[in-house]
Amino acid sequence: MIEDFPFYLSLIVAIVLLIMLANKIKVAYPVLLVIAGLGISFIPGIPMIHIDPELIFIIFLPPLLYEAAWAISWKELWKWRRIISSFAFVVVFLTAISVAFFANYFIPGFSLALGFLLGGIVSPPDAVSASAILKFVNVPKRMSSILEGESLLNDASSLIIFRFAMIAVATGQFIWSDAALSFSWMLVGGIGIGLLIGFIFMKGHKYLPTDANMDTILTIVAPYVMYIAAEEVHSSGVLAVVSGGLLLSNNRHRFLSTSSRLRGLNVWESLAFVLNGLVFLIIGLALPEITSGLEGVGLSDAIIYGLMVTGVLVVVRILSAYGAVLITLVARNYIPVADTRSPGLKAPIVLGWTGMRGVVSLAAALSIPTHLYAGGPAFPQRNLILFITFIVILTTLLVQGLTLPYLIKKIKLPTFNDYLPDEEAEDLIKRQIAKHTADHITNNHSEILGRSAFLKQIHENLKGKADVETEVKLTSEVKDVYLDVLSTQRAWLLDQKHNDDVNEDVIKKYLMKIDLEEARILLIH
Known part of the structure; x- marks a missing residue:
């Protein structure tokens, strides 16, 4: 097993290169990996893979x-x-x-x-x-x-x-x-x-x-x-x-923190990438073991x-x-x-x-x-x-x-029009979440809004009146308010998952943006 470790390591590298090639030539990577596995199985001296x-x-x-x-x-x-x-x-x-x-x-x-x-x-x-x-x-x-x-x-x-x-x-x-x-x-x-x-x-x-x-x-x-x-x-x-x-x-979103969701997403994407690549490469590599046991019936039959x-x-x-x-x-x-x-x-x-x-x-x-x-x-x-x-x-x-x-x-499949086009859905979500957030700041944080240039910029931007120029340093009070604003946006978006006009992928995209923004704010001291 140990002596074959370089071979198994090379398979991981081969998977990465083959998937890069598949993306380049616009071919689904499972197809390319199975073909590559078949080709590798015919190379003399290659260890037989027992599955x-x-x-x-x-x-x-x-x-x-x-x-x-x-x-x-x-x-x-x-x-x-x-x-x-x-x-x-x-x-x-x-x-x-x-x-x-x-x-x-x-x-x-x-x-x-x-x-x-x-x-x-x-x-x-x-x-x-x-x-x-x-x-x-x-x-x-x-x-x-x-x-x-x-x-x-x-x-x-x-x-x-x-x-x-x-x-x-x-x-x-x-x-x-x-x-x-x-x-x-x-x-x-x-x-x-x-x-x-x-x-x-x-x-x-x-x-x-x-x-x-x-x-x-x-x-x-x-x-x-x-x-x-x-x-x-x-x-x-x-x-x-x-x-x-x-x-x-x-x-x-009820039991995982923002950092846990972001970290877990990155780890799972990498893990699934490797496992998916391996299983299709293994299919091709299995040919010698499968054909070696074929007895009592002709190969052509x-x-x-x-x-x-x-x-x-x-x-x-x-x-x-x-x-x-x-x-x-x-x-x-x-x-x-x-x-x-x-x-x-x-x-x-x-x-x-x-x-x-x-x-x-x-x-x-x-x-x-x-x-x-x-x-x-x-x-x-x-x-x-x-x-x-x-x-x-x-x-x-x-x-x-x-x-x-x-x-x-x-x-040429019909479009069915189950949801709004993604561009329209994103524009709708952007406008609605801006109005919801601006109202939340006005109703719940009006006192701090008058004292914080950062929150004022955020508020004006949500109303379409100014561009946000984030301050390098935030007071702990303003930081807490902004985190509360992001939590409010997240809760509103989660409610929109039931919106029959909006593709849930659009909702997930905006939830990811909020997680990234929250992670950025938490890193500011």
Whole structure:
């Protein structure tokens, strides 16, 4: 292990250089990293990378899910909850069923249970690759929100299917009543444990004498505690991390100080950057290990099976996207829906094409035991399942990943006009927060306003009558008043998260500006 340390260190450097190149040539970095991993794996003398699935599930998955939960908009998640839930659970289940029947019929030696196992492995689209690709194209906010929300939950549903399929393969039977109870516990237990642990961490941040460094360490520890605690009681660790992360994310301004929020943001951006880079590079580097175990079936046949399964995944997802639209158009006549307008025929194509698979599928396939039980027969079709999973990941990343930006530009999606354009929203927020702040200073700090040139400049500027020229030195009294003004602005902005006309990203942008200004003022002595 120690002798290979320079190699692992060079991988980190390679990730940085490759992502720089990806940004330069406008290609989603997951695609470039997988290709680079494949290329590196063919270099003579390169150490063979053995991927421990526990490394993915324990080390990589919790922080990546947690970071995604902190970044997503709860308002958007709730607004599109029906379609997100349908894609994260119903579509994943339909995909697994479709793959099961296809594999049972077309792939020799595959029972329905083995097909269902394969379906559970390859059914969840990867969050990171889709979000990375969407950065290079302009898509409606609703579509990015649906994709982000789906990616938070579909890993949980696919891993639940995977567990049940493993039991069915090992025991040769599937008891629906037991499966229904287990499924309910995994959902309820995972969400409940995540919320409970998240609440405990929230109170710890708030009442313990922590500083920015301690708060950041606690945010890194939290997803691991949530995941491990849920898995120990056989519930969903993924749902625990997602639910706990959403709870903490939406209350971050209540229990984290300004310095803790800013410090944590920088640390988490760097951590997610490295982890995301590693998981996609690992996919490419895994080729030698995967192909070395492929026995009993020709390489060309295995590739064909993988491509055929990929085709099933793409077709089922596109049909599901159109099915979701049709169901929504019917349901709007009976229940409230997020939008009663028809999205047309173009949006479902893009939604269906954003089905790139990733490292969770690879880790699930690798976690299949080599034997059905200790000392028992070999697990049937394990190596072929692993190879098909690799082909699915590689094909969807390269084909869909490279063509998605072109597809989006070609079909010209409707704008939907869910929110005001960002420029108008920013102008609206700027004017409203200026009026609110000026009124607050007048009503609550009129006495100090008459004595402080700094506050007077701020007040006049808010009214559009002067430019602010910040004094180098502030009295402690004026400093406290200004911090109170910033807190008032923050509270007002947090209330605007419920404004249906304003994209929450605009609100987050202004909240960040207030945090930066508050941090600057706190540094002035």
